[in-house]
Structures are given as C-alpha cells and as structure tokens.
Amino acid sequence: MTTLTRALLGATALCTAAGLAAAQDDSVTLTIATVNNGDMIRMQGLTGDFNEQHPNIELEWVTLEENVLRQRVTQDVATSGGQFDVMTIGTYEVPIWGEQGWLVPLEGMPEDWNPEDFLPSIADGLSVDGTLYAAPFYGESSMVMYRTDLMEEAGLEMPEEPTWADIEDAAAAMTDKDNEIYGICLRGKPGWGENMAFLTAMSNSFGARWFNEDWQPQFDSEAWNETFTTYLDLMNNYGPPGAASNGFNENLALFQQGKCGMWIDATVAASFVTNPDESQVADSVGFALAPNKDGVEKKGNWLWAWSLGIPSGTDAEDAAKTFIAWATGRGYTELVAETEGWANVPPGTRTSLYENEEYLAAAPFAETTLQSIEAADPTNPTVDPVPYTGVQFVAIPEFQGIGTAVGQALSAALAGQTDAEQALEQAQQITTREMTRAGYIQ
Template sequence: MRSQTRRRICATIAAATASALLAGCAGAGGAGADSDAVNVLMVNNPQMMDLQKLTAKYFTKKTGIKVNFTVLPENDVRDKLSQDFANQAGQYDVATLSNYETPIYARNGWLRNLDAYAERDKAFDRADLLPSVRESLSGADGKMYAEPFYGESSFLMYRKDVFAAKGLTMPDHPTWHQVADLAAKVDGAQKGMRGICLRGLPGWGELIAPLTSVVNTFGGTWFDDKWRAKLTDPGFSNATKTYVDLVRKHGTAGAAQSGYAECLNNMTQGKSAMWYDATAGAGSLEAKGSPVKGKVGYVAAPVEKTKSAGWLYSWAWGLQKASKKPDKAWKFISWASSKEYEQLVGKEYGWANVPAGKRASTYRNPAYKKEAGAFSEVARKAIVEADPRDPGVQKRPAPGIQFVGIPEFPDLGTKVSQEISAAIAGRQSTDEALRRSQELAAVVAKDYEGRDTQ
C-alpha cells in the first residue's frame, strides 16, 4: 500500500475515533441499554422498520434474546459503521451492510466469517440464497461475511396504459436509444406527465448508481484494469451525455434534485411515463392503495453493448468481529434472513412487502407470485444475471456494478455526481463535468497503480 493511502486511512480512523467518542457522550440510541441484549445498527428503510416492529413479538418471545435497535438514515448509518467497525469498538454486534462495504470490511478484518454458523444452522438453508447475492457478500477468500436481508437489481418501469393509448410497444430488452425515442413520444401524454424519471440528485448512491450501470452497457468504465481513469473516454462520455440529454429533454422538473424517493413519488402520482431504477420500487407501485397499481409494466434494464445491465445491491447483516455475543447475534441474523421471517412478513403486512431478492424459494412461493407477479420474474432474472466482477465489456480492477469496490469511491462518486448534476441543471456542459471528474478520478488512480483489488 502506498504511504499516501496509508496516511489517509490513518487520518480517517483517527477522525472516526474522535467522532465515536463524541457519539458515546451523546448517547447510543438504545445500544448497550441491556448488556445481555444484541445491539443492532440498521438503516431506516420500510423493510427494516417492519423488522423492528416484529422482533420482540416473534424473535425475542421465541428465543429470549432481546434486541436493541439503533435506526438511522442511510448516511448516518454509514458514518457510525465506519466509526464502530473500523475501531472494533463493539458498540454494535450486528449492522446492516451493503455489498459495497462487506468485501472491504472483510479484507480489513472487521467482520466475522459466517460460514461455520450457517453450516451448523441447517434450517437457515444458505444453499437457497441466490448465487449472485451470495457472491457479492463474500470476501476475496470466498467466505461469506454477511447474510442478506434483501437484494435488488434495476429495471425499466413504464405505464402500460399510456403506451397502449399512444399505440407504442415497449421491447422486453430495450436499448437506451429506444428508451430516448419512446420518452419523446410519451412526454406530455397526460397532463403534467414527463417522458421519464432518472436520478439527478448528487450522491454516490443516488445519481451515480443508475448512471454507472448505463456507463457499463455503453462500453465505459471508471478505471481500466491498469487503474487508469477513463471518465473522458468514449464509453463513459457517450453514456453520460445520453443520460444528461434524456433527463434535460424529457425528465421531470427539478431533475437535478430528484433521487430515488422523488422518482418513486413521480411515478406513483402519474408525473412520469417511465422510470429506470431499483427493482425494489415495484413493491410500492403495486401496493394496495397505489394509484398506479396494475398500470405499470416491467422490462429488463436498457442495454447497448452488453446483454444485461441491471445492477446488484443488497442490505445484509454483518457481525462485528469485536462482538462479545456472536452466538446470540447469529440467531438474530439467521432469523432476520430466513424463509420463516419472509412468511411472517407476508402474513402480517402482505407479500408485496416481503424483503425479497435473496432466496430462490421466494420466487416459487405461490403467495408471493400472486401479489408480486407483475414484476417478480423480471426482478429475479435481473438479480440472477448481475455479475459484479464482469459488468461491462472490459476487465475491471475492482468488483462492483453501480459502484467501484474501493474505500475511496463514496467520496469520489459523490464529487463526480455533483459535477454531473450541475450539467443536468444546466450550470455547465457535460464535457466540462467529465473533464473535472476525470481529474478527480486520476488522483484516486495514482494510489492504485499496480495493485490488484479483485
């Protein structure tokens, strides 16, 4: 490792230590309230909130194990993760990690290998986990360091009724050029409706996620296998210009400040005729009471030079190596990722709300197929076909489809997203945004020359 990188990581850990001390003075949001309980840090998305509501009644009652939850927005969860796990403070036994953090944390020795626990726990049935999700939560040694709560890919959602009224047909495997043409034809099809919604909100987990999947299928990459930055090369440039032009011409008002939540709302409220985003969004579109329930069609992520283009993401449970209660923590992880838990959610909240995308058996379940049939097979196929180690047309130096699996990527991705978002807002040209982004990526590349991070 280069000395510059080492100094930067040490500085980051030092800052994290100071922040952790301050956080301890301010209170841990419930963690540590019972020394015999399992302390869980998790993101505040709807599926996790359901879990929190069900835990005492079903898990604690059955096992006698109490669970203290600290529930925070995603950015805050990531901040606490970097503090507690990097220092091995042990404040949290279990935390929600994504397939971005898991391989990095495993490499740093911050997580327990869960293979032995899963092997002993026959009811957990790890063989039922979808291979792509299982691999994405494994370290370089091939061992699993987190168990999935749910998984997702990306696909294109569109208003079937609007397309029918216009006499338009959506291909099962559209190209981005076809999507652009269709967006122009359905723009204004209904009062206040725009052709498409795409994320323009800055953030490595907002704008950059869908944009990078577009870059992949256009033949681009952030870095080649020699760690040379490629943000001004034709593949990256053409993809970004297509994305920016599409949003500027046919996207929703205020596109530069629209993220996942805003696009979901636009699609639900009939303000967008199409939406390219996470497969997880379909559950909300098809939920009881949704104004567009039954009106939306789902097809594979648009492509250009690749056969598929869907991303791969999973919120999963990681067990901190410093945990003093690993056996109890595993029992919680096993339950929260189990078939039993999915059945419980289906019974309590309906099958459209099940944290799917991780188990093959979910997609064979008649109850799930009945409620999620409009999108379940397209989503399953997208998740299964996703390949984080080979998502484009050239070799990659690090794993990841909608991100690059290195510690520096959140900072780099966020800075680049700010440049691209500025182009969407019309404050600079796309070429200028890419020129600035290339300079940012080149700085990161210097620390990785000659290294293998796959």
C-alpha cells in the same frame, strides 16, 4: 405459519446451536443501524414476532438516509467505535470489510437458516473465501418500471429488452408537464450508491468503464460522453424539476403519485409501486429489463444486496446472530407473507422463493427481477476488460470517496451549474488524482 409455530421452530434451532443459546441467558440490547427503505421499515414493524421468541434481546434502531448510513457505519467499523451491534451494509462493503477483519463471519448459525438456499450470485458477493460475512435481507438488480396506461395512450409497446432509443421515444411520448407527468425519473442525488450506482450501470451498457486495465480513469472516453449526455438529455427534456436532489426514495414517491412515466431503478421497488395501499398507479405498472445501447451486449442493470452484518468487537455477537437468523430466514419471509401478502416479501435472496407458486402468482415482477439478478456479472461488468469487480461500483476501498466526489461533479451538471464536458473533465481529474495518491497509478 403461526406465531407459536415460529417460536417453537426458533427455540428448536437455538437448542442445536449452543453459542447462540448463550445469548438467552442474560438480557442484552442490540443497536441496529439500518437504511430508511420500505422493507427495512416494515421489518421494524414486525419485530414483535422476534421479541416474543427472544424476550431477553432488546432491539434499538438507528434508521438513517442511505448516504448518512454509509458514512456512519463506515466510520464506526473502521475506528472500532462500537456504536452498533448489527449494521445494514451492502455488496460493496462486505468483502472488503470481511477481508480486513472488520466483520464477524456468519458461522455457527442455526441449522434451519439454510444459507445454501441463497441465490449464488447474491451469496458470492457477501463472502470471502466461501464464508459469508453478512446475510442478505433483500437482493436486487435494476429494471424499467413503466406506466402501461400512458404507453397505451401513446400507442407504444415497451419491448421486454428495450434500448436507450426505445426509452427516449417512450419518455417523449409520455411527458405531459402541464399535468406534472414526466416521461422518466432517474437518480440525480449525488453519492457513490445514489446517482453513481445508476450512472455506472448505465455506462456499462454504452461500453464505458471506470478504468482501463492499467487503472487509468476513462471519463474522457467517447463512451462516457455518450452515457452522460444521453442521461442529461433524458432528464432535462423529460425528467421532473429538482432531479439533482432525487434518489431512490424521492423517485419512488414520484412514481407512486403517478408523476413518472418510467423509472429505471432497483427491482426491489416493484412491490411498492404495485401495492394499491401505497401507489396510485398500482394497477398500471409494467416491467422490462434494464436498457442497453443498440449493438452493445451489456445492459444497464446492477447487482446489490442490502445485508445484515456484525462488526468485530461487539459484546453481543451471539444475540446479533440470533437476530440476523430471524430477519433473513425463511420464517421471516412467511411472516411477511402472512401479514402483508406474498408480493411484499423481501425479494432476491433465496432460490426457494422463486420456486414458490404462491409468490410467483402474487408478484408479476418476480421473473424480471430474477432474470435481472442472474444476468448481472460483477467479474465482467462491461464490454472491455477491467481490473476490478463490481457492476455499479468498483470494489476497492478508495471507491467510496472517489465515487461520492464524482457523483457530486456529475450531479452539478444535472442541476445546471456546469455542462457535461466540464463535469466529465472534473470527474477525470478527481479520479486521476486520488488513484495516483493511492498508488494505483505510478
């Protein structure tokens, strides 16, 4: 699709949406808060296309590291600070904030935006009572990304559905610390959306849970002990130095440099580790589903979407909807395909993408990504019943603070400042105290 065609389509769509067309009458500046992930950086580089279609809407970007972004947008939306007109937020925040009236419902969008095309599990996680309160820019689960060349050298073959025992065997076989090759890279940076996203999803695959049905914390359970000791054993024996400081971006860089035998993380990373312009191992990457403990039916994969939402009270609502329609519409997907190749389009949001033969041919990770997304069940995340929804988070307002504090306690054990038993005891104490203060525990 040419730039001219996209402009014509955009103009036609706006003509059918009177509310959005009003945004074109006067110049307006949108301040957009976003995360410093690769897909978001790419979007900023392609906004010349948006500027051509909408010359009266100026875009100002505030690009932040993930933990900082979460803090800034949460503070701003909760206090009606008005710093941002569009926020990059996730599957955790959207339903909570939407229900509290902090976000603008995405109604009156252009007809060709086609929200019915969004993957059901992704759309459901961004909706309140069937109404979308944010639009998914990309959706993800998690999976195993591994060096096929190192597996072959070790005489091993990665199962399509590995267990944690398989992962440990592969990590041991691929580790060559003398040559700075580490068998496995996992998140260690503290944060509810950093190390705790990984560890919570991992804990599900060991049969652990954050809370029992009476909201009693469960970090003193055998399942959590087995989860965390397995994680520490993997990282201490086969992981890179300084892992307690590594989050998504740091591990992505290590994998692209050929220093990780395996990396278990977001499916969205697949296009970056297989891009020969960015990855030194692009032609030697394989994919498998997230692991489970042998005999446990749940896998350690999560469900997430980085999405664009509009804070209530913005004075640029129509322009913000115009931008979101552009950034999350099929036209943007085609723009990325035209400029960067089909393998690099934002994944995990639209059903039509996984029916597109050009994409499927260009993206060897597409099938595993979709399978992982569809397998994640936020309403039934672990083996035993729980009173909450969410796979790698607990969908209550208090979780941001609790999850970050617990993440700091567990990261300290990875850094060697405490041991596993002390870290889990601290996590239990922190969570019990805060849940009691919040009234969940009587």
